[in-house]
Amino acid sequence: MKEGRIAIPSMEAGGLDGHRSGHFGHCDVFTLVDVKNGEIEKVTTIPNQSHIQGGCMVPVNLLAQHNVNALVVGGIGMRPLMGFRQVGINVYYDVTRPEIRPVVEDLIAGILPRIADDQVCGGGGR
Numbered sequence: 400m401k402e403g404r405i406a407i408p409s410m411e412a413g414g415l416d417g418h419r420s421g422h423f424g425h426c427d428v429f430t431l432v433d434v435k436n437g438e439i440e441k442v443t444t445i446p447n448q449s450h451i452q453g454g455c456m457v458p459v460n461l462l463a464q465h466n467v468n469a470l471v472v473g474g475i476g477m478r479p480l481m482g483f484r485q486v487g488i489n490v491y492y493d494v495t496r497p498e499i500r501p502v503v504e505d506l507i508a509g510i511l512p513r514i515a516d517d518q519v520c521g522g523g524g525r
Contacts, residue, residue: 400506403468405432406488407499413444418497422474422520424455431465432503439503455479462488471502471511477519490514 408426410418420426426447433441445465448457459482462470470483473494483490492514493502505511 400434400469400509401437403434404466405434405469405471405503405506406430406462406465406467407432407471407502408447408473409444409499413499415439415442415500415503417499419471419473419499419502423470423472424458424475424479429458429462429465430499431467434507437507439507456482459483459486459488469506471506472514474520475514477516480514480516480519492518 407430408420408423409428409430410420411427413428413430417430428444428446431443431445432439448461455476455478459479463486467488469489469491471491471493475490480490490513491506491511493511496502502511
């Protein structure tokens with residue numbers, strides 16, 4: 400990924416040196432990484448929103464409103480995955496590393512895989 404905005408579900412304060420949340424819908428914040436010419440240009444965070452009104456589509460709409468192009472998850476359900484696909488956000492998968500920086504670097508380098516339909520979970524972190 401040479402241009403765009405990456406979102407990473409993050410724990411606590413997030414940031415490039417923070418840790419990822421295991422399931423996107425239950426993160427504390429989303430770390431947003433702006434990439435230009437294959438380089439990290441800017442890092443910001445936005446708080447996750449409650450799922451009560453709008454269910455698991457709330458984060459989909461939140462990230463779409465923030466012009467996200469790519470999302471890296473360690474777990475996601477089929478319904479929000481379909482929502483991300485509908486709004487044009489590519490979803491990538493890494494379940495092994497908790498650190499944000501190496502996952503972002505791998506996505507920029509083009510070596511992080513997109514999530515497959517058989518890798519989704521049942522929702523709620525299951």
